[in-house]
Amino acid sequence: MQEIESVEGFTAGGRRLLFTSANRELRASALSKPLTLPPHGGHLPDSLFQQAIQNALEEARRAGQVNPIVMGAIPFDPHAPSCLYVPQHYAWQARSEAPSPTALQYAPPKLVEQRSFPDEGGFKRAVEQAIVNFGFGELRKAVLSVVHELRFAAPLDVERLLDGLAAQNPIGYRFRIPVEDGSELIGASPELLLCKQAERVVSNPLAGTAKRQPVPESDREAGERLMRSTKDLYEHRLVIDEVVRVLRPYCTELVVPEHPALLATPTLWHLSTRIEGQLREPTTTALQLACQLHPTPAVCGYPTQDARHLIQLIEPFERGLFTGMVGWSDMQGNGEWVVTIRCGNVKRDVIRLFAGAGIVAASHPEAEWEEVQAKLGTMRQACGLSVDEGVSNATSGVTS
Numbered sequence: 584m585q586e587i588e589s590v591e592g593f594t595a596g597g598r599r600l601l602f603t604s605a606n607r608e609l610r611a612s613a614l615s616k617p618l619t620l621p622p623h624g625g626h627l628p629d630s631l632f633q634q635a636i637q638n639a640l641e642e643a644r645r646a647g648q649v650n651p652i653v654m655g656a657i658p659f660d661p662h663a664p665s666c667l668y669v670p671q672h673y674a675w676q677a678r679s680e681a682p683s684p685t686a687l688q689y690a691p692p693k694l695v696e697q698r699s700f701p702d703e704g705g706f707k708r709a710v711e712q713a714i715v716n717f718g719f720g721e722l723r724k725a726v727l728s729v730v731h732e733l734r735f736a737a738p739l740d741v742e743r744l745l746d747g748l749a750a751q752n753p754i755g756y757r758f759r760i761p762v763e764d765g766s767e768l769i770g771a772s773p774e775l776l777l778c779k780q781a782e783r784v785v786s787n788p789l790a791g792t793a794k795r796q797p798v799p800e801s802d803r804e805a806g807e808r809l810m811r812s813t814k815d816l817y818e819h820r821l822v823i824d825e826v827v828r829v830l831r832p833y834c835t836e837l838v839v840p841e842h843p844a845l846l847a848t849p850t851l852w853h854l855s856t857r858i859e860g861q862l863r864e865p866t867t868t869a870l871q872l873a874c875q876l877h878p879t880p881a882v883c884g885y886p887t888q889d890a891r892h893l894i895q896l897i898e899p900f901e902r903g904l905f906t907g908m909v910g911w912s913d914m915q916g917n918g919e920w921v922v923t924i925r926c927g928n929v930k931r932d933v934i935r936l937f938a939g940a941g942i943v944a945a946s947h948p949e950a951e952w953e954e955v956q957a958k959l960g961t962m963r964q965a966c967g968l969s970v971d972e973g974v975s976n977a978t979s980g981v982t983s
């Protein structure tokens with residue numbers, strides 16, 4: 584059983600952390616700086632990374648915590664800094680069903696500037712470049728992304744942005760993680776990388792996307808089209824095969840549905856496969872398994888190393904925590920880690936939103952750009968903006 588600590592304390596100062604899962608939410612506060620060791624080698628129990636976390640947890644236990652946890656974010660690049668905390672105070676609560684009445688009333692400050700990097704032309708060229716690469720060598724899929732930066736006339740209220748995300752997207756895994764540079768990572772991810780409780784593990788990769796439609800009938804048709812789309816089914820299959828390949832040796836039993844299901848977020852349809860397993864060795868921890876899976880072809884590509892190389896060559900920015908993982912683990916090795924997508928990094932009056940799309944040989948640059956814009960919609964809406972009023976030029980002035 585997960586420890587329930589007093590709710591007092593986490594409101595008493597320090598940095599605030601939040602992670603919500605299916606029916607409960609974890610709130611925490613950390614007074615110390617984050618652990619920033621890169622996650623390289625994190626799938627091995629004796630790696631520097633895992634040892635540093637174990638030491639921090641042990642220290643917290645010696646300081647009097649009954650079941651300390653580690654909570655935070657791990658970057659896309661295994662050599663980039665992590666942002667993990669062993670919070671002094673944390674509490675599990677039932678997930679609040681109804682959005683707070685103030686959530687819908689938040690009118691963020693006036694938007695003064697927005698820019699996309701790369702811009703529409705740059706992104707489409709990158710997609711074309713990726714497609715050319717599929718003609719040579721082993722590469723089958725690469726995920727390419729954009730940063731969309733919004734600057735407002737006054738600082739944003741992070742608590743209200745999170746309320747907005749909850750109101751608009753009640754089923755997502757919501758999170759708030761303070762980052763060392765004074766910014767905060769916030770978002771509502773639909774994708775479970777790995778959850779472990781005792782000897783049971785679950786992973787629920789998503790890949791293959793279509794935009795939801797305002798009219799119910801065309802919305803249903805969009806979902807059905809996605810379920811039949813050869814291109815999306817292929818993109819999805821690459822992810823599932825890889826997740827199964829990684830998990831299989833750890834499990835005595837692995838249940839993998841033959842066909843994907845449809846998963847709906849308020850703005851998107853996704854192809855989704857829920858994979859469930861029984862661990863051979865229950866002492867294998869959630870964080871080790873998550874590090875072993877990360878990055879899946881859902882956010883990197885296939886094969887992983889080739890895709891990573893292409894991303895480094897043609898994606899013009901460092902992803903940082905975007906497309907990494909965010910979540911928590913306890914000292915028993917239980918935990919829950921989700922893919923860090925549908926997210927943004929907020930610092931005072933600026934928020935940088937991130938979104939990417941899986942590119943395969945059958946991709947079309949125009950459709951991939953639209954998919955990325957639709958994915959940005961989750962966070963744009965939380966910022967009080969419309970879903971698809973993106974920017975097509977490198978920089979634009981006020982549009983709303």
Ligand SMILES: C=C(O[C@@H]1C=C(C(=O)O)C=C[C@H]1O)C(=O)O
Nearest residue numbers: 790791792881924938939940941
């Ligand atoms: C990379 C993102 O999403 C990932 C890519 C998807 C796709 O290409 O269809 C779907 C879900 C996610 O695994 C994102 O939302 O930024």
